[in-house]
Amino acid sequence: MLTINLIREKRELIIERLKVKNFDAEKVLDKILSLDSTRREIQTRSDSLQAEMNRLSKDIGLLLKTGRKKEADEAKEKTYTLKEEIRSLSEELTPLDIELRELIVSLPNLPHESVNKGFGAEDNFIVKEGGKIVDIDGEALPHWELIKKYDIIDFDLGIKLTGAGFPVYKGKGAKMERALINFFLDEGVKAGYNEVIPPIVVNEDSGFGTGQLPDKEGQMYNITLDNFYLIPTAEVPVTNIYRDIILNADDLPIKNIAYTPCFRREAGSWGAHVRGLNRLHQFDKVEIVRIAHPDHSYESLDEMVSHVENLVSALDLPYRILRLCGGDMSFTSSLTYDFEVWSGAQKKWLEVSSVSNFESFQANRLKCRFREKAGKQTQLVHTLNGSALALPRILAALLENNQTKEGIKIPVSLIPYTGFEIID
């Protein structure tokens, strides 16, 4: 959510910036500005009437105390009309506030100045490529064949238990999953992140705080009986830890890491191109979340990107880093880097991480502020997060890239975690 101050002061800049996200903000902004000015006008009137009311009430109290009942009754008469006026002003104000808020909430975050305009994946900028793509011979199997061959992940069993997209990991598959989780967590802790285990079910306020609600309602599983949501990412609970909080400048940056399962309905995005582990309803992910000082949030972002880069390198996966174009970026993000790894048998790039700076967009929804010095004004923090990493596609790439006649070789860095060197 953009701040009303920014909207008041930087109308032109917002219009310009949102064009990069292919969002035409002009009409909405003008509507907001006009509602805002009526709102303030009404509030000013209402506040001064309320002040008058408070004065009268105080007087009545004093008059009654000193036994001047008649004068008190006269004063009471005056309050009746005042009260009526105040009520009618507040009746004007309420729907206005609601409309204003809805409009402000509908504006996407401003993209960072380094973000280029574009419409989709084809317009993303390749920042860097790393690792070596090794050509596997013609008999290379895609991971959905490999998992059957070695009996490590069972989709049919998941269908029986729940439905499509809820796989069952078995034997070395399960061990591999757990190894990756532990590896990612340990690397994060080594890099100074504080490990947390949050709830994987959240309330509506949390969903709103990080921007999943109201616009992505249909993407989350909703527990209607209690009005809870299954988290689509640990970003939601871990960032919401800081909802309604005022931090001190020296608390920053806050660096948290969490492993959670993630749940996504993925409504309307099912099909042949998302076979196997490429897209699931439930998957495991280790997420890094940062709360940063506005002056240093881009340094934080860079650190997060290199942390993720170290992870994919350590797994010997060929990767590339993309800076997303305006059209491919999320509603809430200012700048996003995506990590993709090469999947040797499918012969395509798979997205395994998305690292973003949301600047103050989430912080404004969360009401997460900090104070530079005691007594000084509060200001909004910057929030950031990134996958470090999402597991299924990493697993898919590892299985495909490392397949040999003897079996699937485990990357060296992971062997201490798996306890075996090969899946056969």
Added chain:
RNA sequence: GGAGAGAUGGCAGAGUGGUCGAAUGCGGCGGUCUCGAAAACCGUUGUCCGCCAUCCGGCGGACCGGGGGUUCGAAUCCCCCUCUCUCCGCCA
């Protein structure tokens, strides 16, 4: 799930209709003292919104879990919701 008690500022904890945005203690910040620190003492210390001011700031409004109501006036009375605690039940 049943019965009862409760929710007040960073924390603890008073306050049951009228100068209460809220006593007091702790904590935090500033100062005095000190070579420095501790102790002691003095002062200060919430958030949001609006109006005015170039800055320091000034004035007004709202906020005592959330929402509604009664009243000239609500932290205080009434209703609904949420949460916490105690006991019972159930249970990893």
